[in-house]
Each structure stands twice: as structure tokens, then as C-alpha cells.
Amino acid sequence: xxxxxxxxxxxxxxxxxxxxxxxxxxxxxxxxxxxxxxxxxxxxxxxxxxxxxxxxxxxxxxxxxxxxxxxxxxxxxxxxxxxxxxxxxxxxxxxxxxxxxxxxxxxxxxxxxxxxxxxxxxxxxxxxxxxxxxxxxxxxxxxxxxxxxxxxxxxxxxxxxxxxxxxxxxxxxxxxxxxxxxxxxxxxxxxxxxxxxxxxxxxxxxxxxxxxxxxxxxxxxxxxxxxxxxxxxxxxxxxxxxxxxxxxxxxx
Amino acid sequence: xxxxxxxxxxxxxxxxxxxxxxxxxxxxxxxxxxxxxxxxxxxxxxxxxxxxxxxxxxxxxxxxxxxxxxxxxxxxxxxxxxxxxxxxxxxxxxxxxxxxxxxxxxxxxxxxxxxxxxxxxxxxxxxxxxxxxxxxxxxxxxxxxxxxxxxxxxxxxxxxxxxxxxxxxxxxxxxxxxxxxxxxxxxxxxxxxxxxxxxxxxxxxxxxxxxxxxxxx
Numbered sequence: 001x002x003x004x005x006x007x008x009x010x011x012x013x014x015x016x017x018x019x020x021x022x023x024x025x026x027x028x029x030x031x032x033x034x035x036x037x038x039x040x041x042x043x044x045x046x047x048x049x050x051x052x053x054x055x056x057x058x059x060x061x062x063x064x065x066x067x068x069x070x071x072x073x074x075x076x077x078x079x080x081x082x083x084x085x086x087x088x089x090x091x092x093x094x095x096x097x098x099x100x101x102x103x104x105x106x107x108x109x110x111x112x113x114x115x116x117x118x119x120x121x122x123x124x125x126x127x128x129x130x131x132x133x134x135x136x137x138x139x140x141x142x143x144x145x146x147x148x149x150x151x152x153x154x155x156x157x158x159x160x161x162x163x164x165x166x167x168x169x170x171x172x173x174x175x176x177x178x179x180x181x182x183x184x185x186x187x188x189x190x191x192x193x194x195x196x197x198x199x200x201x202x203x204x205x206x207x208x209x210x211x212x213x214x215x216x217x218x219x220x221x222x223x224x225x226x227x228x229x230x231x232x233x234x235x236x237x238x239x240x241x242x243x244x245x246x247x248x249x250x251x252x
Numbered sequence: 253x254x255x256x257x258x259x260x261x262x263x264x265x266x267x268x269x270x271x272x273x274x275x276x277x278x279x280x281x282x283x284x285x286x287x288x289x290x291x292x293x294x295x296x297x298x299x300x301x302x303x304x305x306x307x308x309x310x311x312x313x314x315x316x317x318x319x320x321x322x323x324x325x326x327x328x329x330x331x332x333x334x335x336x337x338x339x340x341x342x343x344x345x346x347x348x349x350x351x352x353x354x355x356x357x358x359x360x361x362x363x364x365x366x367x368x369x370x371x372x373x374x375x376x377x378x379x380x381x382x383x384x385x386x387x388x389x390x391x392x393x394x395x396x397x398x399x400x401x402x403x404x405x406x407x408x409x410x411x412x413x414x415x416x417x418x419x420x421x422x423x424x425x426x427x428x429x430x431x432x433x434x435x436x437x438x439x440x441x442x443x444x445x446x447x448x449x450x451x452x453x454x455x456x457x458x459x460x461x462x463x464x465x466x467x468x469x
Contacts, residue, residue: 028355031257031355031356032262032265032356034258035257035258035262035265035356036261036262038261067350067351068351069351070350070351070352071256071257071351071352071354074256074259075256078259110258110259111258112258113257113258114256114257114258114259115258116258117257117258117354117355117356118257118258118351118354121257121347121348121351121354121355125348143276143280144291145280145283145290145291145294145337146276146280146337146340146341148291148294148298149294149297149298149301149337149338149341150341150344150345151298152294152295152298152299152302153298153299153301153302153305153338153341153342153345154345155298156298156299156302157302157305157306157345159302160299160302160303160305160306161306164306164307164310184444184447184448184451185451187307187310187321187448188447188448188451188452188455189451189455191303191307191323191326191448191452192451192452192455192456192459193455193459194303194306194307195300195303195330195452195456195460195463196456196459196460196463198299198300198302198303199296199299199300199460199462199463201299202295202296202298202299202300203295203296205295205299206292206294206295206296209295
């Protein structure tokens with residue numbers, strides 16, 4: 001079973017009340033500013049700022065932890081490779097294994113950026129329903145075709161997750177074993193039948209959508225204009241992003 | 253093959269977005285020229301994107317571990333130019349819902365998965381040159397080759413990007429070893445994806461050849 005991008009019960013917070021376009025621009029600017037951080041002196045402020053934003057969002061901590069789990073595996077691999085094989089200054093040695101300063105700093109830098117970016121992304125998508133987000137992206141210039149595919153895909157993922165689950169249970173009841181390499185053939189046939197059924201369903205969906213006025217301008221309207229508070233929060237985000245981007249050059 | 257956030261420099265992320273933007277613009281132009289009403293293709297592309305999204309969550313055992321499918325080759329084979337917006341959307345949703353890949357790496361990941369999908373589409377299109385008696389085995393062989401090539405090219409691009417930009421002081425021998433290890437780890441995935449794509453193509457030829465751009469029986 002798959003989880004939605006935002007938790008079922010999102011508590012009201014200043015982040016959920018923030019106008020979506022301003023929130024999208026503000027948090028994405030911070031995300032890219034964090035991605036540009038290379039100065040180790042900025043790592044702690046970056047992590048603290050992302051934690052402060054997460055605190056403001058009132059999202060449950062387990063929601064963030066579940067988002068960190070999957071890409072964390074990649075980070076664990078880097079935690080082995082960088083400190084042990086990258087750099088020349090040896091910090092500690094045990095037989096043939098040596099912990100190196102440059103590699104350790106490079107790993108800490110990657111880990112801090114990764115954590116901060118994932119935290120902000122979790123806040124952005126955890127406090128904004130997907131349809132609202134896509135509407136905001138459309139009003140900021142996302143091509144109509146991409147926006148429509150995004151919304152429809154998000155709508156059908158959950159239905160297809162059910163279909164896939166049912167197909168796998170049915171195959172298992174007929175004797176298929178998904179733990180073995182022979183399951184590749186069963187998996188291919190399940191994917192094939194899902195493709196065929198979805199293609200047939202797409203023709204009916206298109207007919208229903210056209211009857212409901214698909215493509216009319218009304219569905220693209222943004223529902224709320226930004227107020228002074230939204231603009232102030234956006235300005236604060238842009239200023240903080242500028243600090244992270246420019247401070248290494250200013251403080252030398 | 254999904255590169256997570258925070259690993260590559262922001263300049264590479266920016267180049268990735270520029271590349272993905274250009275390819276997306278090109279694919280949208282081709283879709284507009286090819287289809288009389290491009291929005292009529294939206295439900296089909298969305299449903300198929302959702303199928304690929306779900307199928308990519310399926311784990312296939314490769315002893316002693318298991319791998320999850322990428323299906324970039326199959327997307328290229330079935331969706332053609334629609335594969336680029338579909339992959340972009342799929343990657344965005346994977347980044348948002350599971351943190352597979354990442355927001356800042358969306359452009360880079362779209363390039364290393366989307367461009368090989370287009371390559372797979374061109375490789376699979378070679379079946380039109382085959383004589384009729386070789387159509388079925390030839391289609392399966394080209395589907396395998398197209399999917400394997402998509403994984404190999406994507407994995408090579410990801411390995412080169414990671415190894416050449418991440419470690420500050422990695423020596424040349426360690427760099428070569430890391431590139432080789434990353435590539436070798438993707439060989440079983442390439443073979444499995446090739447087999448899955450070939451089997452799906454054989455299934456679609458029997459059940460609904462229209463999905464492969466062939467006349468329906």
C-alpha cells in the first residue's frame with residue numbers, strides 16, 4: 001500500500017495557511033540555496049533553520065522520519081566510502097582502515113544538505129494538497145499538458161495500487177511465488193494486463209471528462225490571492241536564501 | 253539510478269533542469285505536432301504513467317538481494333514522446349511521496365532516465381525493418397535490447413556524475429573502482445528489465461497491439 005504525499009490529518013498551522021504560490025517559491029528558493037551550501041560553517045544554521053520550519057508546520061515527526069528512510073540507504077553507502085577512502089589527512093587508524101578528515105567533512109556536508117532539503121520538501125508537500133499545488137504550479141507557468149498528467153496520475157495511482165495488489169494476490173492463489181527469480185514472468189504478465197486495462201479505461205475516462213467540460217479556463221483559477229502576511233513570509237525566505245548563497249563570499 | 257538531494261553540486265542540478273526543460277519542450281512540441289488534440293492523450297498517458305509508477309515499486313529478487321524495476325525502456329517503447337512528460341511526472345511523484353530521487357535532482361534524474369527511454373523507443377522502432385516472419389521474435393529481441401540499453405546508459409550517466417562530482421579527494425584508482433562497481437551492480441537489473449520488457453511486448457502483441465503503435469486485430 002502507498003501513502004499520500006500529505007498525511008491524512010494535517011493540523012492547521014502557519015504553513016498550511018500560507019498562500020500556495022508564495023509558499024512554493026519561498027521554500028523552493030531555500031531548497032536550492034541549501035543545495036548550493038559548501039561552507040562547513042553554514043551546515044549547522046542550515047539544519048537548524050530546516051528544523052525550525054518543520055516545527056512551524058506541525059507535521060508529525062514520524063512523517064519526516066518515514067521520508068528520510070528510503071534515500072537514507074544511499075547516505076549510508078556514502079558514510080562508508082567518503083570518510084574511509086577520500087582525503088589524505090588521517091584522523092584515526094585501525095589496521096588497514098583509516099578515518100580521513102576531508103572525506104568525513106565531505107560526508108557531513110552531503111548529510112546536512114540532504115537532511116535539510118528533504119525536511120523542507122516534506123513541509124512543502126505535507127502542508128499542501130496535491131491539486132492545490134498543481135493549480136499553483138499551473139499559474140506559475142507549468143505547461144497545461146504536464147499539469148494535467150500530474151493530476152491524473154496522482155488520482156489513479158491509488159486505484160492502480162489496489163489493482164496491482166489484487167492481481168498479485170490472485171496470482172499467488174494460483175500458485176505463483178513472488179520470492180523467486182521465476183516470478184519475473186508473472187510480474188511481466190501483471191504489468192501487461194494492467195497496461196491493457198488502463199488503456200481501455202483511459203478511453204472511457206476521456207469521454208467522461210469531455211462531458212464535464214475538461215479544459216475550461218474555470219478549473220485553472222487560483223482560489224486565493226496572497227495577502228501582506230504571505231508576501232512578508234516569502235520575502236523572509238528569499239532573504240534567508242540570499243544569506244546562504246552570498247555569505248561565503250561576504251565573510252571570506 | 254535515482255540520485256538523491258544534496259549529493260551533487262547545485263551547478264549540476266541547474267544543468268539538469270536546463271537539459272530536462274529542453275527535452276520536455278521538444279517532446280511537448282512533437283506531441284502537439286503528432287496529435288490533433290494533445291489533451292485527448294492525457295488520460296492514456298496519465299494512466300500508463302500510474303501503471304509504470306506502481307510497477308516500479310515491485311521488487312524482483314536478484315539473489316542475495318532484490319531490485320526494484322525502473323521500466324524506462326518499457327516507457328519509451330509504449331509511450332514514445334509522451335515518455336518524457338510521463339517520466340518527469342513519475343519522478344516528481346516518487347520524490348514527493350517516497351523521496352526516491354529528490355526535488356533538486358529532478359532535472360538530472362529526468363535526463364538520466366528520460367533520454368535513455370527515447371533511445372529505447374528508437375531501438376524498438378527498428379522492428380519495422382524486420383521481415384514479417386521475424387516480427388514476433390525480432391520484437392522481443394529488440395525490446396530486450398532497448399530496455400537493457402536504457403538501463404546501461406542511465407546507470408553509466410549516473411555513475412559518471414556521482415563519481416566525478418561528489419568526492420573531493422578520491423584518487424583515480426578508487427574513482428575507477430567506484431564507477432565499475434556502480435555499473436556492475438546495474439547489470440542484473442538491466443537483464444531483468446530486458447526480460448520483463450520483452451515479455452510485456454509479447455503479451456501486448458497478442459492482446460492489444462494498438463498499445464505498441466501497431467494495427468489492432
